[in-house]
Amino acid sequence: MIDPSLVDLSRLQFAMTALYHFLFVPLTLGLSFILAIMESVYVITNKQVYKDMVKFWGKLFGINFALGVTTGLTMEFQFGTNWAYYSHYVGDIFGAPLAIEGLMAFFLESTFIGMFFFGWDRLTKVQHLGATWLVAIGSNLSALWILIANGWMQNPVGSAFNFVTMRMELTSFSDLLFNPVAQVKFVHTVSAGYVTGAVFVLAVSSYYLLKKRDIAFARRSFAIASSFGFAAVLSVILLGDESGYEIGDVQKAKLAVIESEWDTATPPAAFTVFGIPNEKTMTTDYAIKIPYALGIIATRSLDEPVIGIKDIIARHEQRIRTGITANALLNKLKSGDKSPETIAAFNKVKDDLGYGLLLKRFTNDVTNATEQQIKQAARESIPKVAPIFFTFRIMVASGVAMLVLFGFAFYNSNRAKFMGKQWLLKFAIISLPLPWIAAETGWFVAEYGRQPWAIGGILPTHLGVSSLHSGDVLTSMITLALLYTALLIVEMYLMIKFVKQGPSSLHTGNYHFEKLSNQGVN
Amino acid sequence: MFDYETLRLIWWLLIGVLLVGFAITDGFDMGSGIISLVVGKTDDERRIIINSMAPHWEGNQVWLITAGGAIFAAWPQVYSVAFSGFYAALLITLMALFFRPVGFDYRSKIETPKWRNNWDRLLFVGSVVPPIVFGVAFGNLFLGVPFSFDELMRARFTTGFFSLLTPFALLCGVVSLLMLITQGATWLAMKTDEELKQRISKLGSWTALGTTLLFAIAGVWVSQLDGYSIVNMTNFNADSNPLAKTVILNAGGWLSNYRLYPWMISMPLIGLLSPLATWWCLRNQKDGFAFLFSSLTLLGIIMTAGCSLFPFIMPSVLSPNFSLTVWDATSSYKTLSVMTIVAAIFVPIILCYTLWTYYKMFGRLNKQFIDNNNHSLY
Numbered sequence: 001m002i003d004p005s006l007v008d009l010s011r012l013q014f015a016m017t018a019l020y021h022f023l024f025v026p027l028t029l030g031l032s033f034i035l036a037i038m039e040s041v042y043v044i045t046n047k048q049v050y051k052d053m054v055k056f057w058g059k060l061f062g063i064n065f066a067l068g069v070t071t072g073l074t075m076e077f078q079f080g081t082n083w084a085y086y087s088h089y090v091g092d093i094f095g096a097p098l099a100i101e102g103l104m105a106f107f108l109e110s111t112f113i114g115m116f117f118f119g120w121d122r123l124t125k126v127q128h129l130g131a132t133w134l135v136a137i138g139s140n141l142s143a144l145w146i147l148i149a150n151g152w153m154q155n156p157v158g159s160a161f162n163f164v165t166m167r168m169e170l171t172s173f174s175d176l177l178f179n180p181v182a183q184v185k186f187v188h189t190v191s192a193g194y195v196t197g198a199v200f201v202l203a204v205s206s207y208y209l210l211k212k213r214d215i216a217f218a219r220r221s222f223a224i225a226s227s228f229g230f231a232a233v234l235s236v237i238l239l240g241d242e243s244g245y246e247i248g249d250v251q252k253a254k255l256a257v258i259e260s261e262w263d264t265a266t267p268p269a270a271f272t273v274f275g276i277p278n279e280k281t282m283t284t285d286y287a288i289k290i291p292y293a294l295g296i297i298a299t300r301s302l303d304e305p306v307i308g309i310k311d312i313i314a315r316h317e318q319r320i321r322t323g324i325t326a327n328a329l330l331n332k333l334k335s336g337d338k339s340p341e342t343i344a345a346f347n348k349v350k351d352d353l354g355y356g357l358l359l360k361r362f363t364n365d366v367t368n369a370t371e372q373q374i375k376q377a378a379r380e381s382i383p384k385v386a387p388i389f390f391t392f393r394i395m396v397a398s399g400v401a402m403l404v405l406f407g408f409a410f411y412n413s414n415r416a417k418f419m420g421k422q423w424l425l426k427f428a429i430i431s432l433p434l435p436w437i438a439a440e441t442g443w444f445v446a447e448y449g450r451q452p453w454a455i456g457g458i459l460p461t462h463l464g465v466s467s468l469h470s471g472d473v474l475t476s477m478i479t480l481a482l483l484y485t486a487l488l489i490v491e492m493y494l495m496i497k498f499v500k501q502g503p504s505s506l507h508t509g510n511y512h513f514e515k516l517s518n519q520g521v522n
Numbered sequence: 523m524f525d526y527e528t529l530r531l532i533w534w535l536l537i538g539v540l541l542v543g544f545a546i547t548d549g550f551d552m553g554s555g556i557i558s559l560v561v562g563k564t565d566d567e568r569r570i571i572i573n574s575m576a577p578h579w580e581g582n583q584v585w586l587i588t589a590g591g592a593i594f595a596a597w598p599q600v601y602s603v604a605f606s607g608f609y610a611a612l613l614i615t616l617m618a619l620f621f622r623p624v625g626f627d628y629r630s631k632i633e634t635p636k637w638r639n640n641w642d643r644l645l646f647v648g649s650v651v652p653p654i655v656f657g658v659a660f661g662n663l664f665l666g667v668p669f670s671f672d673e674l675m676r677a678r679f680t681t682g683f684f685s686l687l688t689p690f691a692l693l694c695g696v697v698s699l700l701m702l703i704t705q706g707a708t709w710l711a712m713k714t715d716e717e718l719k720q721r722i723s724k725l726g727s728w729t730a731l732g733t734t735l736l737f738a739i740a741g742v743w744v745s746q747l748d749g750y751s752i753v754n755m756t757n758f759n760a761d762s763n764p765l766a767k768t769v770i771l772n773a774g775g776w777l778s779n780y781r782l783y784p785w786m787i788s789m790p791l792i793g794l795l796s797p798l799a800t801w802w803c804l805r806n807q808k809d810g811f812a813f814l815f816s817s818l819t820l821l822g823i824i825m826t827a828g829c830s831l832f833p834f835i836m837p838s839v840l841s842p843n844f845s846l847t848v849w850d851a852t853s854s855y856k857t858l859s860v861m862t863i864v865a866a867i868f869v870p871i872i873l874c875y876t877l878w879t880y881y882k883m884f885g886r887l888n889k890q891f892i893d894n895n896n897h898s899l900y
Contacts, residue, residue, distance in 0.1 A: 055898075066627035069580070070620045076590050080605025081612050085676050087605075091598025092853040096861060099595035102588030103868040111581035111876055114883075118577040120898070122882050162854070164761040166675040167598070169854040334673065466606035467678045476613050483617060487624055494631050507897045 006470040007462045010082045013477040017074045020484050024068035026439050030197020031061045032136035039132045043125050056503045063494050086454050086464030092169045093159050101145035109138025143190050151182025155248035156458050161350050163333050180247050191235040196435035198229025203432040206425035213512040217503050226409035233406045250456030253382045254449035256309045258392045260284040260385050264308035268295025277385035317378035322349050323356025328367040354458040361462050383451040391441040398438035405431050527758040529858040533596040534848045538828050544585035545820040551579045553706015555649025561721050569892045574713035576900045577883045599851045600835050603677045610683035611655050618651035630900050657698025660827050661691030666839030697736045703729045708813040715886045723804045730801040749775020750837045764850045769842040776830045786829040792822030
């Protein structure tokens, strides 16, 4: 059996590096489009203030982008370093979107970001605008391919197990590409990125408006952010990936856990707004429910049931039993019996091979697993309820708060009345952390909610790790944590420094602090 | 389209192209990052050096990232075994690479010398560690890597970080370092002028000579090592299973490809002669040609490694039969087909827009340029 502490440390390191990476990604996704919009306005109207906006917000974009790249390096390589068996087992499918991401998206984004920052005097106005749009398109295409990879982990379509190579192999690239789970995740994730960019610009602009400086600059930034953000927040909530929860076994389990729905309710199921999930009694204490809501949101119908946790566990137990047969047949194939009958028998049950592998956590000899081990594997075939139940609600609450913020901001910016509304400016400033809270909790729900699977129904997480010593991973994790934290502190320091300076940091001579010092000299 | 065997060859070549592309482009960034601290005396000199690559380094780094992704997609078992087997080395490289994006972007955001010097040092670390580690890793491929597989095809190792640091592997690390410093020097010879350029060219001409000399020594050394060869593989179109073949070791075996395919000799010849041409060009102010020949050096040396090892990618010293080769460690026919189409479309597009950006940013930088753009440059 695989050392459980190695598994825990590998998971912790992955979670930490991925969550750190996603502190920077959403701002890149959103701010790049906001920059492109601002520059488009500049090219159309030819007003200097819009060029200054692109340059100033671009400066902040750059500070954030540097750490996005830094932490992204780890993501590209750590499947190999820490999840070597995973890389072998599913690399045939999972590697392709990562490589295509490099070729199609990351090259584009990174090549033109150099032009964005350093091409102002070398490119024509329209060429530079093109470069800015390509940065935005490149970063969003990046997200597309990464989410196709991630969507496949949640709902592994277009692939089959090959016993000769002992791995999953691609059977249909178009299934991988048009995986419905990947599609909804993509829309949800990039929209969340746009909201992040918009909240960032809105909050910082509000700070200038509240301080009553660089009004013309801040007012225009606020207006662009409020309309862009309003559209984006509607998209996140309406096209939330809720609709992706009825596809695939892992997603169904995730939905039941999010709702803490222990028993399958008669449709349409009620939505649990709040409660305390109890793992022991398999009930939700103090539950507050809205009738019908869950059934309608999740199944888009009134008569389809949302399967409860207990029924899911019972189904998994059946699949684990079939998985034992699949493992026995695989052993037969490996030991040389490749008769057509054995192959046919294996092909019949191989979809449950992964369920059999769940038993590897409890015994090396899957084919002779005890009744108790099977029950235990089935019980642990869904994630713990409480962490997901609560983080999901934190995410939704943050989303709703941002919807309210952008509702007011958009309404007022249309009437150009927002500058005097102190409460709105303050509301915008205190909302600054919300998109990050929503994004991090959202990823937690998506990935912790996938447990115990690395690839839903195919490869248990604990089998995916590299053959390392837990001491190696502990060392690397601590070093990474220290480095990331140090770099994050530097990043925050620079961010705050430049936000405080505002557009004066461009040294054009037209903004608040420069005018002040000029007056001082005169 | 193509048969499996052809696709496997194409991907061996394509990953070679990506590695050479990485060495040519990101290589001059790393070389320049080293030179910045070694040759650049004042903040202005360092800013000239750093800003010569400022518009390009992000795009250049993607060659490395895409090479990583391509190895994952085309050779998943290699990605899995190499990256976890060289765990400590890979993580050290990764952490060194962290300092480049932030080093570039943050160094000039604050004007104090202490702030800038510290970032310059970190940028140096980020530039000097990866070439050495990549060289050492390549050296270890020639020596064989201690890995094996269990019945689930899970790789197991008996290797630690320090066991990688054998004399031959270290020599490869130094070759790699010298060739990338030369690459940086030839880039900077094109992008700087006057006295700074002279100092850089001088350094580059020495490292070019060093590259030839040490590459030659490494070649002689390889002829004494045990090479691997496959004795019983008939079907190059079979599903990828690295356990099915028999491999033997024979002294000097890494040179046997040059007897089988004499055209391959061109690669070590390019690797030996191009640095000499680079040396001459740097001495005689032929800056563009110096860069061209230095780039050819990288092609020659990297492809020499590839051709010598072919068809092996990662030989296993623990169980030679389990060595990973071009024929039995690739992804499936389907994946290779899809990836070939994607690469055929996007690699030319990437080359076009990359060249366009270099064309747009063409020209030398000097102190006046730095002064004029004090607040927008790195």
